[in-house]
Every structure is written in C-alpha cells, then in structure tokens.
Amino acid sequence: MPELPEVETIARGLAERVTGDVIESVWLGQKKEPLKSAAQEIAVTLERSRIAAVRRMGKHIVFDLEKDGEARTHLSAQSRNKHGVNDSHVSQKRREVGHPTLAGRSARATPDRAQWIVHLGMTGRLQIATPEAEIEKHTHAILKLVSGRELRFVDPRRFGRLSVARSADFDAGGFEPLEIDVDRFIELFRGRKTPIKSALLNQKLLRGVGNIYADESLFRAGIRPRRRAATITREQLVKLHSSVKEVLREAIALGGSSISDYVDADGEEGFFQLQHRVYGREGEPCLVCKTPIKRVVISGRSSHYCPKCQK
DNA sequence: ACTATTTCCTGGATGC
DNA sequence: TGCATCCAGGAAATAG
Numbered sequence: 001m002p003e004l005p006e007v008e009t010i011a012r013g014l015a016e017r018v019t020g021d022v023i024e025s026v027w028l029g030q031k032k033e034p035l036k037s038a039a040q041e042i043a044v045t046l047e048r049s050r051i052a053a054v055r056r057m058g059k060h061i062v063f064d065l066e067k068d069g070e071a072r073t074h075l076s077a078q079s080r081n082k083h084g085v086n087d088s089h090v091s092q093k094r095r096e097v098g099h100p101t102l103a104g105r106s107a108r109a110t111p112d113r114a115q116w117i118v119h120l121g122m123t124g125r126l127q128i129a130t131p132e133a134e135i136e137k138h139t140h141a142i143l144k145l146v147s148g149r150e151l152r153f154v155d156p157r158r159f160g161r162l163s164v165a166r167s168a169d170f171d172a173g174g175f176e177p178l179e180i181d182v183d184r185f186i187e188l189f190r191g192r193k194t195p196i197k198s199a200l201l202n203q204k205l206l207r208g209v210g211n212i213y214a215d216e217s218l219f220r221a222g223i224r225p226r227r228r229a230a231t232i233t234r235e236q237l238v239k240l241h242s243s244v245k246e247v248l249r250e251a252i253a254l255g256g257s258s259i260s261d262y263v264d265a266d267g268e269e270g271f272f273q274l275q276h277r278v279y280g281r282e283g284e285p286c287l288v289c290k291t292p293i294k295r296v297v298i299s300g301r302s303s304h305y306c307p308k309c310q311k
Numbered sequence: 312a313c314t315a316t317t318t319c320c321t322g323g324a325t326g327c
Numbered sequence: 328t329g330c331a332t333c334c335a336g337g338a339a340a341t342a343g
Binding site: 045119160161 | 337
C-alpha cells in the first residue's frame with residue numbers, strides 16, 4: 001500500500017525515466033472510478049504535453065506538464081472534433097500538420113502549464129512498458145510517449161484516482177510531514193479529541209502518513225494509538241514529530257515497504273518492511289521488551305502497538 | 312466545526 | 328477441489 005515513502009520512491013524513479021518526454025496520445029479505459037476529472041479533460045490536457053517534472057505531494061504523484069503554442073493550435077483543433085476518449089490516439093499526420101506562425105508563437109511565448117495528478121490508492125501502479133508488452137488486466141490508462149514507450153496506470157481495486165489541474169495548481173492539503181516544523185506540528189493536534197492515530201492519518205493535517213508509518217511512528221514515540229490527541233503532552237509531541245520524520249526518512253532510504261505487491265517504478269521491491277517494529281507483528285514479541293504486540297481497530301484501521309512500551 | 316461510520320473495490324487467505 | 332466469506336485500507340460520502 002503506497003504511503004509517502006513508497007510514493008516518493010516511485011516518483012523519483014519515474015522522474016528519472018520520463019522527465020522531458022512528451023505525451024503523444026492517451027487511452028483511458030471504460031471504468032469510471034479511477035477518473036476524478038472528466039475523461040475528455042484528462043486526455044486533452046495530457047496529449048502533446050511535455051513532462052517537465054515528476055514529484056510527490058503527500059501520497060499524490062504530480063506530473064508537471066508544459067504545452068507550447070504549436071501544441072495548443074492542434075489541441076483546439078482536436079477539441080472541436082469532439083473525439084471520444086477511446087479514439088483519442090492522435091494520428092501521426094495530424095501531428096505534422098502546419099507550423100505556428102511567428103505571430104502565434106510570440107503571442108504565446110509562455111508554455112501552458114498543467115498538472116497530471118495520480119493517486120495510487122491501495123493497488124495502483126504506474127508502469128513503463130514497450131508497446132508490445134502485454135496489457136495487464138485492470139489497466140485503466142495508457143499514455144503513449146514520443147520516446148516510443150508507454151506509461152500505463154494499472155489498478156485492480158480501483159481505489160486509485162487520476163485527475164488534472166489546469167487553472168490553479170493542485171492543492172494536496174495538509175503539511176508535508178518531512179517539512180513541518182515542531183511548533184506547527186504540535187499545533188495540529190491541539191484541542192482534538194480524536195485518537196492520535198486517526199489524526200496522523202488525516203491528510204488535511206499531515207499529508208502522506210498512512211497506516212504503516214502511523215503505527216511505526218507511534219511506537220517510536222512511545223504513544224498508544226488510541227490516546228486522544230489533545231491529551232498528549234508537549235514533550236511527547238516533540239518526540240512524535242521527530243519519530244514521524246525519522247521513520248519516513250529511513251523508509252525512503254530503503255525504497256519503502258513491500259507489503260503485498262508494492263514495487264517501485266523499476267519493479268523493485270522496497271525493504272523497509274524488514275524494519276517494522278509493530279505493523280503486522282500482532283502476537284509477536286516487542287523488539288524492546290518482549291511483550292506480545294497488540295492489534296486493535298481504530299476508525300476501521302488495524303493498529304499495532306506494544307502495551308508496555310506505549311502509554 | 313469536528314468526529315465517527317460507512318462505502319467503494321478485487322484478490323488472496325481462510326474455512327468448511 | 329470448490330465455493331463462500333472475510334479482510335486489507337485511503338478517502339469521499341454520509342451521519343451524528
């Protein structure tokens with residue numbers, strides 16, 4: 001399940017491989033769940049755009065896109081044609097038609113900017129493939145790249161989401177856990193009656209922390225997941241602030257946690273699952289005190305902790 | 312304004 | 328072996 005460290009790993013891998021490439025055409029599947037923006041809007045925004053950068057925001061992967069004046073000329077021609085999404089593979093010849101006039105180019109010297117936002121949900125994957133490679137079941141989007149490769153979005157459980165941001169930059173909400181300072185961090189939890197575990201999972205507060213890293217952070221900070229956020233001392237929150245950052249940094253360094261079928265952009269597994277101290281260790285001895293690790297459900301999520309080390 | 316619960320999804324694991 | 332049931336969980340929707 002991709003959380004911040006896994007998404008960071010994937011985004012870095014993709015950045016290495018597709019930055020500078022141009023999206024030639026887009027195919028989107030029939031299933032509607034994976035599409036948060038309208039299919040046509042996604043296709044039109046992506047087609048003929050250059051991938052200027054790939055980065056992570058919370059658990060989202062953000063592709064920064066640029067479209068020059070020439071591309072826009074073709075784009076508007078295509079929009080008028082009202083092609084169905086599944087016909088949106090753009091033919092070679094149309095790509096070569098015409099040249100922008102000098103006037104047209106100077107009038108639009110700044111490239112159009114947009115963003116393609118991908119949330120992987122539970123089982124989403126972005127794979128780089130050759131056109132010959134077999135199309136996997138549950139493939140919901142295929143981007144043909146000018147380099148000749150394809151970028152494919154595969155997601156069996158369809159919890160993942162694709163969207164585009166055009167008029168304004170994408171707002172992922174919340175603070176980046178690796179950037180927030182300790183005072184702001186403490187402020188996030190003031191007056192909150194919700195269990196600290198739930199607060200850590202709330203993306204409007206911190207973006208990117210998921211179930212694994214919430215449990216691991218709370219263990220390192222010695223705080224039980226059910227503790228009401230507002231009752232936690234300043235001192236403990238200072239500890240939690242550093243624990244969250246420590247866990248995330250270590251996980252990123254190891255390429256994330258491969259729990260079920262998570263692999264990075266190169267198909268490589270991460271290794272942080274070997275460092276888990278509580279997550280997935282119900283009944284096993286605490287690595288510090290040997291007390292069996294407990295598992296409880298908090299707001300529908302399994303939560304693991306050591307009843308002796310965490311108060 | 313908050314907080315808690317339900318819902319969406321499929322595949323793998325489990326049980327009989 | 329086959330078939331039904333359960334479980335994983337992020338975030339939006341719904342309810343309180």
